[in-house]
Amino acid sequence: MTQVTTLAPPPASSGAPHGAPSRIRVRGIVKEYGVTRALRGVDLDVAAGEIHGLVGHNGAGKSTLMRILTGIEQPTSGTVEFDGDGAATAATSARPGDVRMAYQELSLAPDLTVAENASLSDARRLRPLRWRAQAERRIAEVLDTVFPGHGIELSRYVGELSMAERQVVEISRALCSDEPRLLILDEPTESLGVDAMRQMYAHLHVLAARGVSILLISHRMNEVLEHSDRISVLKDGATVLTADAGDVTEDDLLVAMGGDVRGDSPRVHDVPVVGDAVAGSGERPAAGETVATASLAGASLPFEAKAGEIVGLAGLAGQGQDELLDRLWFNGLSRRITVPRRRAYVPGDRQTSGVFALWTVADNLAVAAARQLARAGFVSLKARRTLADRWVGTLSIKGGASAPITSLSGGNQQKVLIARAFATDAPLVLLNDPFRGVDVATKDELYTLMKAEAAQGRCIVWYSTENKEVAHCDRVYVFRAGRIVSELVGDEISEERVIAESFDEHQDARDARDATTKDAGAAA
Amino acid sequence: MTTLTAPRASGRSSVPTFRSRATIGAKHSAPGALSLVAMIVIFVIAVANQPGILSVYGLTLMLTAAVPLLLAAQAQMLIMSVGDIDLGIGQLVGLVTVIAATMLTTDPLLGVLALLAIVGAYALLGLLVQKRNVPSIIATLGMSFVWLGLGLQLLPTPGGQTPEWLAQLSAWRPDWIPAPVVWIVAITLVAWFLAKRTRFGTRMRALGSSSPTLSRAGWSLSRTRVLTYAAAAVLAVLAGLVLASQTQSGDVNSAGNYTLMTIAAVILGGGNFKGGQSFPVGTAFGVVTLSLITVLLGLINLSSSLQSAAQGLIVLAVLAGRVITERFVR
Numbered sequence: 001m002t003q004v005t006t007l008a009p010p011p012a013s014s015g016a017p018h019g020a021p022s023r024i025r026v027r028g029i030v031k032e033y034g035v036t037r038a039l040r041g042v043d044l045d046v047a048a049g050e051i052h053g054l055v056g057h058n059g060a061g062k063s064t065l066m067r068i069l070t071g072i073e074q075p076t077s078g079t080v081e082f083d084g085d086g087a088a089t090a091a092t093s094a095r096p097g098d099v100r101m102a103y104q105e106l107s108l109a110p111d112l113t114v115a116e117n118a119s120l121s122d123a124r125r126l127r128p129l130r131w132r133a134q135a136e137r138r139i140a141e142v143l144d145t146v147f148p149g150h151g152i153e154l155s156r157y158v159g160e161l162s163m164a165e166r167q168v169v170e171i172s173r174a175l176c177s178d179e180p181r182l183l184i185l186d187e188p189t190e191s192l193g194v195d196a197m198r199q200m201y202a203h204l205h206v207l208a209a210r211g212v213s214i215l216l217i218s219h220r221m222n223e224v225l226e227h228s229d230r231i232s233v234l235k236d237g238a239t240v241l242t243a244d245a246g247d248v249t250e251d252d253l254l255v256a257m258g259g260d261v262r263g264d265s266p267r268v269h270d271v272p273v274v275g276d277a278v279a280g281s282g283e284r285p286a287a288g289e290t291v292a293t294a295s296l297a298g299a300s301l302p303f304e305a306k307a308g309e310i311v312g313l314a315g316l317a318g319q320g321q322d323e324l325l326d327r328l329w330f331n332g333l334s335r336r337i338t339v340p341r342r343r344a345y346v347p348g349d350r351q352t353s354g355v356f357a358l359w360t361v362a363d364n365l366a367v368a369a370a371r372q373l374a375r376a377g378f379v380s381l382k383a384r385r386t387l388a389d390r391w392v393g394t395l396s397i398k399g400g401a402s403a404p405i406t407s408l409s410g411g412n413q414q415k416v417l418i419a420r421a422f423a424t425d426a427p428l429v430l431l432n433d434p435f436r437g438v439d440v441a442t443k444d445e446l447y448t449l450m451k452a453e454a455a456q457g458r459c460i461v462w463y464s465t466e467n468k469e470v471a472h473c474d475r476v477y478v479f480r481a482g483r484i485v486s487e488l489v490g491d492e493i494s495e496e497r498v499i500a501e502s503f504d505e506h507q508d509a510r511d512a513r514d515a516t517t518k519d520a521g522a523a524a
Numbered sequence: 525m526t527t528l529t530a531p532r533a534s535g536r537s538s539v540p541t542f543r544s545r546a547t548i549g550a551k552h553s554a555p556g557a558l559s560l561v562a563m564i565v566i567f568v569i570a571v572a573n574q575p576g577i578l579s580v581y582g583l584t585l586m587l588t589a590a591v592p593l594l595l596a597a598q599a600q601m602l603i604m605s606v607g608d609i610d611l612g613i614g615q616l617v618g619l620v621t622v623i624a625a626t627m628l629t630t631d632p633l634l635g636v637l638a639l640l641a642i643v644g645a646y647a648l649l650g651l652l653v654q655k656r657n658v659p660s661i662i663a664t665l666g667m668s669f670v671w672l673g674l675g676l677q678l679l680p681t682p683g684g685q686t687p688e689w690l691a692q693l694s695a696w697r698p699d700w701i702p703a704p705v706v707w708i709v710a711i712t713l714v715a716w717f718l719a720k721r722t723r724f725g726t727r728m729r730a731l732g733s734s735s736p737t738l739s740r741a742g743w744s745l746s747r748t749r750v751l752t753y754a755a756a757a758v759l760a761v762l763a764g765l766v767l768a769s770q771t772q773s774g775d776v777n778s779a780g781n782y783t784l785m786t787i788a789a790v791i792l793g794g795g796n797f798k799g800g801q802s803f804p805v806g807t808a809f810g811v812v813t814l815s816l817i818t819v820l821l822g823l824i825n826l827s828s829s830l831q832s833a834a835q836g837l838i839v840l841a842v843l844a845g846r847v848i849t850e851r852f853v854r
Contacts, residue, residue: 070740072740103740107734107736107737107740107741108734108737109729109730109733109734109737109738109800110733110734110800111729111730111732111733111734111799111800111801112726112729112730112733112800113548116726116729116730117730117737119723119726120726120727120730120737120738120741120743121740121741121742123742126723131723132721133539136539136540137539140539153540153544153548154539154540155540155544155545155548155549156548157548157552
């Protein structure tokens with residue numbers, strides 16, 4: 001770490017760079033929910049026209065801080081000041097429209113069209129008649145400016161858009177209003193394609209040059225380092241570091257966020273053996289045995305997954321990986337897919353299709369394993385308890401087995417979902433980008449868990465939008481336009497290779513030629 | 525990436541074309557299309573059985589009962605679009621006919637106040653559902669007994685006398701067009717405009733689809749729900765008045781089957797229980813289909829004790845068809 005970094009709490013003088021006045025000045029924000037202290041005293045300064053990166057593990061208090069900055073919640077104590085217009089009490093002085101935010105979990109109503117969604121949060125007045133046309137023009141303007149060539153129909157319902165498209169819409173929605181004083185982006189690039197990501201950052205710099213302050217929250221350290229002017233690190237509800245982006249490295253940030261996050265955490269090597277926990281649940285295929293196959297339409301490579309391997313589905317977001325997983329999970333009557341009778345699925349979107357919000361951690365964890373835990377139709381409470389305790393211990397799920405699931409932080413909820421899948425005896429486990437927004441330490445634990453599970457003969461099919469994660473796979477299928485265009489094995493697997501395959505236009509032409517020659521050959 | 529703020533070279537804007545708008549709209553309302561098909565099929569069968577239907581008089585006779593049901597169904601559609609359900613609407617419509625046949629005749633001012641009080645009560649009901657998290661199914665079911673009790677108190681046995689001006693309403697029968705068709709089109713247009721074309725309609729669907737979205741965008745959830753309930757109550761009151769004008773009397777039990785009929789009509793028209801969507805036109809198809817089924821079963825001389833069973837089976841068949849078509853569309 002370099003000398004220039006200031007350690008927490010930053011002295012009041014460490015305001016904005018170059019002596020510019022602070023656009024937003026957060027002092028000593030404390031937020032308590034009952035007995036838990038989500039924020040223990042956050043100080044933050046963002047200057048006008050500054051892109052300020054904010055990083056921290058899950059549970060560090062980022063979401064709570066954002067709820068306070070946007071005015072959804074009031075702090076227990078502390079102040080938020082805009083342009084020094086003074087709020088002496090525990091309140092924000094933000095006026096409506098001052099703060100715009102693009103949410104990580106997206107704030108779009110699926111049953112409304114793109115334009116309707118945008119008009120909901122647009123503070124500008126609409127004319128009373130033909131307001132829809134006006135609303136459409138406004139969001140079209142933003143989309144066309146920020147994401148030229150986005151190809152999103154404005155009259156489409158958001159529920160029909162792909163995750164990547166929704167993310168584009170969410171960011172555009174946040175920008176579709178009067179120019180805000182502060183723009184907050186929470187994990188804006190989690191599901192964006194590479195093009196859209198570049199377009200977005202380019203626009204952020206344009207906005208910053210116009211004087212908009214931007215708070216950029218991301219787990220992708222390289223992006224934060226590249227695009228921020230300054231970076232603050234939040235840990236356990238307090239700012240522990242604020243530094244110029246040029247003066248810190250990725251390692252500095254990771255260390256500030258909470259110790260050494262590199263390498264496997266040793267705890268996880270002791271993975272519970274499922275067959276041992278619930279005896280007689282055989283049906284585990286031998287390693288190397290083919291567990292699932294699928295043939296996709298068009299000039300696609302066939303998909304095959306064997307016992308004991310981690311198969312990655314890579315490529316740009318929304319290129320057909322979801323569809324394959326969905327079909328492996330629930331196939332209907334098609335014969336193009338063979339899957340084992342028992343499968344487990346970990347959804348990426350825990351809000352909508354993951355947790356049973358009213359249940360405890362143990363209930364949530366054991367629900368899929370009920371079949372193995374049951375004797376003659378009755379679930380053995382003792383066996384269930386043992387199973388839950390074991391997984392809670394293995395993955396160090398904070399809060400314990402009997403805590404209500406919703407009291408857990410997002411990362412811990414995700415751990416429960418993953419434990420739920422691995423607690424079953426299903427030979428095939430499907431992961432649909434489950435690590436979105438999960439912190440680095442948790443990810444490392446889960447990677448290790450996956451490897452240990454695969455070593456025991458489990459087959460894991462894993463769709464990830466983070467190209468770096470392919471390093472943990474035994475085999476990787478790269479998707480492009482709904483087809484598998486490439487299969488990478490062993491040493492071939494690398495982030496660069498995946499990116500290259502995801503974009504290789506020549507490859508498409510070659511494939512097409514191959515296909516035609518093959519057809520011609522068959523005809524002859 | 526450097527051409528970011530430059531005007532788009534192609535000049536093509538993202539504002540949707542009429543064609544893409546129509547395609548998306550058609551796809552969206554596909555589930556209700558089956559109800560249109562069922563409506564046409566049943567109509568053709570009915571005409572084949574009794575060609576007399578195909579006259580202004582025949583159509584008027586056949587569709588008269590659909591008008592109050594349509595008003596109630598559009599009320600149900602509004603409530604269902606915010607993700608709620610109204611199990612008290614049948615009794616409410618019955619109570620309105622009672623008020624129309626008693627207070628509205630004897631003391632018009634008191635009658636109007638009573639009808640306004642119903643709208644106010646519905647607004648409060650919406651507030652209760654929103655603020656106290658009471659499931660609407662419970663709140664409205666409870667209220668249905670209140671409506672029933674009030675109706676029985678006012679008029680223990682069917683009867684009473686509706687005011688003269690109300691009778692005039694259903695006396696309007698032009699020669700050149702069946703009056704119910706005019707009413708049906710007009711009511712549907714109003715509901716369509718409210719649900720699909722006003723900004724309030726957008727908020728209503730947003731509330732049913734994803735309430736956090738609405739509150740983050742700075743809108744009051746309570747206000748939206750209260751206004752939705754009030755609008756539904758206005759439609760239900762109108763349904764009661766039209767029904768009273770047709771029967772010329774009050775009976776709190778006269779619309780008991782409306783509760784389930786309206787829900788069936790919304791579902792037939794493409795709606796669902798999870799909220800967020802509104803299908804005013806589909807609901808109209810649903811209502812007309814249900815009315816036609818009743819007429820058709822009468823025409824083919826099915827014993828009246830079997831009629832509701834047959835009606836139920838037809839509704840089930842249409843819904844099963846809808847599930848299948850939805851699978852093809854997706």
